[in-house]
Amino acid sequence: MTAVTAVAAVRAGAVRVAAVASAGIAVHTVVNARLLRVAPPAGAVAERVSVILPVRDEAARLDGALAALLAARGVPDLEIVVYDDDSTDATGGLLAAWARRDRRIVALHGAGPPPGWLGKPHACARAAAAATGTVLVFVDADVTLAADGLARAVLLLRDSGLDLVSPYPRQVAASPAERLVQPLLAWSWLALLPLRAAERSPRPSLAAAGGQFLCVDAAAYRRAGGHTAVRDQILEDIALLRAVKRSGGRGVVVDGTTLATNRMYDGWAELRDGYAKSLAAAGGHPAASAAQVGLLWWLFVLPAAAAVCGSGAGLAGYLAGVAGRLVAARRTGGRSWPDAAAHPVSVGLLGYLTALSWWRRRRGTATWKGRPVTAAPPRRGPRAGS
Incomplete structure (x- = not known):
């Protein structure tokens, strides 16, 4: 040969x-x-739900996100905690106006993350610290919830007996680049992740979650250390699920197709x-x-x-x-x-x-929304004896 x-x-x-x-x-x-777990039919949620919405330079999306959240059906005891992460556009003014119109909105403003933190984990941590619900629902501003989407997500969390569920929204992909790449996200976990084993296993490799829409029991969140435990993680959503698992909880990605839509990126x-x-x-x-x-x-x-x-x-x-x-x-x-x-x-x-x-x-050139994607190291305190 x-x-x-x-x-x-x-x-x-x-x-x-x-x-x-x-x-x-x-x-x-x-x-x-x-x-794949599916949310139950619409019904009433009999507990306080806190929606956490971290925003930075989201003036173009904030109105739509808040309007959808405020129109949620089946969640009579609802608060929406919005953390404005030092926006440079009109986000802060829009948020203040919404908070004046509706008492369910709690508006918080910050000057950016401290050393050792990335922006989104810090915004989520600050908002979660102010939340009073027994269920915390983290959503991004580019997610639009269906009218019954919030209630059904919470009911799915409770019916499943899990500590965290991450409903994967229906992805909107318009440009050729979006249509080529975005479908790989859903395909990757449906094709490669054994869903039932992932629910039970504490192994870090068997964790998939999306921070666009994430529903977690408040006690389990705090037991896991919340976003403080993932303060410097770029993929803070997956890291949070791993923290929940390390603390004895369980969680998995679930079907969110009918609960929400999301256009993650606009163009190449x-x-x-x-x-x-x-x-x-x-x-x-x-x-x-x-x-x-x-x-x-x-x-x-x-x-x-x-x-x-x-x-x-x-x-x-x-x-x-x-x-x-x-x-x-x-x-x-x-x-x-x-x-x-x-x-x-x-x-x-x-x-x-x-x-x-x-x-x-x-090269140190990776940025997102005007910030580096690696956390600055925390400042050291004075040495003993100095």
């Missing part, structure tokens, strides 16, 4: 293994789609900067990120490339990847076709964004 023949045989074997693995992942996606520039902020943190280490990207490329890009060259196994692997994307999209209310057909392109673009995230982190 010549060297060329040997290389071709190895490549063909890699494609066949990738095709089989992709088919298995597609089947797992179907299973998870059936296991916002999407690029958002992922460049977070993907390095998701990997934890350059080698780990490289291994994750390499595995995804092997499973979903290699078969597509082989299919173009006439490989039947490659075509089967490509179709399995597309099938998994279709299942995830239809289960979470996303756009399914023809977007799913571009799954290999989506995975390839994710690799680029991961590399960009590490590049910016190493």
Whole structure:
């Protein structure tokens, strides 16, 4: 056997293994789609609910977010604690006007995070400290809740017996870049996370949550240390769930398709900067990120490339990847076709964004809303005897 023949045989074997693995992942996606917890029908919540809304430069979105929250049905005892994190636009004035009109809104204002903190964990911690509800619901300003979405999320938390649930909103993706990348979020946890095991296991690797919409028992939140325990974490949502698990609680991502909608990024520039902020943190280490990207490329890009060259196994692997994307999209209310057909392109673009995230982190140029995405170290107090 010549060297060329040997290389071709190895490549063909890699494609066949990738095709089989992709088919298995597609089947797992179907299973998870059936296991995904769904909120009960609308009903009344018989406890005080505190909605935590951290905002920074959200003048364009604040009105819509607050209007939807105030229109919530089935939550008679509601407070909305909004923390304005040193906004530079009209957010502060708009918030003050809303607070004057409706007593359910508690308006807080801050001058930015102290050393050792990132902005969002600090805003959430300050707002949660002022909240008086037995349930805390964290939402972002780019999330629009359905009229019964808040009540159903709280009822799901209580009915499930979990300490934290993270309803995944229906994602709105308009631009080509959003349509390529955003569906990977829902696909990733539906395809790769064993949902029922994730509920029970304290393992950090089995944790998925979205800070856009997160519902947690107030006592469990405080027992876990709240956002103080994740003060310097870029992915504070996943870190908070891990803290809850470490303190003996349980939690998982759940279906929020009918509870809320969310347009996380508006166009390529916002999407690029958002992922460049977070993907390095998701990997934890350059080698780990490289291994994750390499595995995804092997499973979903290699078969597509082989299919173009006439490989039947490659075509089967490509179709399995597309099938998994279709299942995830239809289960979470996303756009399914023809977007799913571009799954290999989506995975390839994710690799680029991961590399960009590490590049910016190493250069110290990763920012979000005008701030660096790494917390400044806390100031040291005077030494003993000084």
